[in-house]
Amino acid sequence: MKFLLLSLITYIDRSKTPEQRLREVVDAAVLGEELGFHGFAVGERHERPFLSSSPPVVLSHIAAKTSTIKLFTGVTTLSLLDPVRAFEDYATLDNLSGGRLELMIGKGNGAAQAQLFHVTVDDQWDRLRESYDLFRRLWREEKVTWQGKYRPSLTDAETWPRPLQNPITVWHGSATSKASVDLAASYGDPLFSANVTNPIEPYAELIDYYRERWAFHGHDPAAIRIGAGSAGFYAARTSQEALDVYRPVYEARLDAFRKVGVEPVFPTVEDAVERSSILVGSPQQIIDKVHRYHERFGHEITHLSADTEGLTEKQQRASLELFAGDIAPALSHLKGR
Numbered sequence: 001m002k003f004l005l006l007s008l009i010t011y012i013d014r015s016k017t018p019e020q021r022l023r024e025v026v027d028a029a030v031l032g033e034e035l036g037f038h039g040f041a042v043g044e045r046h047e048r049p050f051l052s053s054s055p056p057v058v059l060s061h062i063a064a065k066t067s068t069i070k071l072f073t074g075v076t077t078l079s080l081l082d083p084v085r086a087f088e089d090y091a092t093l094d095n096l097s098g099g100r101l102e103l104m105i106g107k108g109n110g111a112a113q114a115q116l117f118h119v120t121v122d123d124q125w126d127r128l129r130e131s132y133d134l135f136r137r138l139w140r141e142e143k144v145t146w147q148g149k150y151r152p153s154l155t156d157a158e159t160w161p162r163p164l165q166n167p168i169t170v171w172h173g174s175a176t177s178k179a180s181v182d183l184a185a186s187y188g189d190p191l192f193s194a195n196v197t198n199p200i201e202p203y204a205e206l207i208d209y210y211r212e213r214w215a216f217h218g219h220d221p222a223a224i225r226i227g228a229g230s231a232g233f234y235a236a237r238t239s240q241e242a243l244d245v246y247r248p249v250y251e252a253r254l255d256a257f258r259k260v261g262v263e264p265v266f267p268t269v270e271d272a273v274e275r276s277s278i279l280v281g282s283p284q285q286i287i288d289k290v291h292r293y294h295e296r297f298g299h300e301i302t303h304l305s306a307d308t309e310g311l312t313e314k315q316q317r318a319s320l321e322l323f324a325g326d327i328a329p330a331l332s333h334l335k336g337r
Contacts, residue, residue: 001294001334002038003323005029005306006074006229008045009052012256013309018051021309022058028306029062031317032069035324039070039102041303044077047112049256056089063097071100074192074303075173077108079128080117082151083135084159091139091163099164104192105132106173106180125179126150132170132183140167171227174206181206185213190225193297195277198265203228204296225336226299231266232278233304234311235322239281243269246280249310279304283326290331300336 007025011018029040040062042055052058059071071093078086094101107124114120119127130148137144138159147153172184175194184191191210195203207226214224232250236242250269257264266272269280277293279286290302304323308316 001290001299001331002301003328004039004041004070004072004074004227004301004303005032005037005320006041006043006072006303007052007306008043008050008074009058010253010256010307010309011049011051012252021051025058025306026061026065028308028316029069030065031320032306033066035320036328037069037320037324038301039072040066040306041072041074041104043074044108045110046077046080046108046116047110048260056093059101060093060096063093063100067098069100070102071097072102072171073104075104075106075108077113078105078131078135079107079124080113080119081131083131084138084151084154084157086131087135087138087159090168091159091161094163094165094168095161101165102169102171104171104173105135106175109175123150125177128180129183136170136187139163171225174203174210176202176206178206178209181210182213185210185217185219188214188217188219188223190227192227192301193229193299195229195293195297196231199275200277200293200296207297207299226297227301227303228277228293228297228299229303230277230279230305231272232280233319233323234280234308234315235283235286235319235327237282237322239285242281242285243273245311245315249308250280252310283322283330286323286327287330291334294334298337300334 009025011021032040042058043052044055045052055073063071107128127150130150134146143156143158145155171190171192172180173192173194174180193203193207234242234246247269254264266276272278273280279289
């Protein structure tokens with residue numbers, strides 16, 4: 001199994017400036033490379049409490065500061081974006097990073113979509129499907145003739161720069177809907193389960209459905225690739241130490257989301273450790289939980305949250321070093337199925 005660090009660039013601690021918070025994310029990616037993590041992912045959100053409205057800019061800065069770590073989006077909200085402009089941004093980043101880019105795409109979420117982009121729950125899935133169809137063709141074809149509903153048509157259109165990778169790996173981010181699962185399976189693309197808000201079973205059911213749809217579309221079962229998220233991360237030598245350190249971090253997060261009208265499924269950190277995908281505890285506790293999820297999902301890659309506001313730099317480094325040294329090696333034998 002491989003591991004990503006992922007940041008949605010939460011901005012909860014207002015004693016820091018946005019500049020400081022963004023630089024923390026870049027520093028986390030540099031540390032991730034130093035410790036041997038497979039990749040670093042930056043999400044895309046367009047509302048409070050996030051600063052992640054421009055993933056290609058952040059990832060370009062990370063690319064300049066690193067040399068080997070893979071660069072992921074998590075996710076690129078293609079339902080909101082002009083696919084031509086998205087292609088130009090990410091093809092440029094693919095070149096600048098030396099072909100280290102992998103994409104996750106999704107419809108996005110949040111009330112700001114309607115206000116900022118005039119994308120609603122009524123049309124977001126149609127927009128995503130149409131945008132991905134065009135984006136996929138732009139990546140593969142030097143000249144594209146295309147017509148759709150939500151953007152102007154193209155006739156023998158050329159896009160530059162051409163990407164370094166052709167094709168690129170595009171994961172489909174899946175949270176709660178079968179629509180993203182269907183889209184991934186129809187194209188034979190890998191699926192990345194969000195796996196962050198609910199207990200294990202709803203996500204496992206979507207992954208089972210993905211396998212069914214994969215077979216329906218006639219793809220090779222051996223070619224299935226699945227990733228899974230986690231709802232938070234902090235490793236310490238003992239489970240009690242991990243809980244004591246992470247509790248105020250978790251409670252601050254709960255407070256921030258309640259302020260924007262989101263009621264948490266897991267109201268305490270103990271409940272989250274017991275029933276959610278959060279990876280907080282001792283090395284053995286985390287190893288056991290990843291094994292439990294892998295038995296149900298059969299995934300090959302997991303992301304850990306790099307949003308660690310409330311932790312000191314020393315605590316964050318110690319936690320990641322413990323994961324890289326004691327936890328990841330014990331899980332490296334796990335493969336996708």
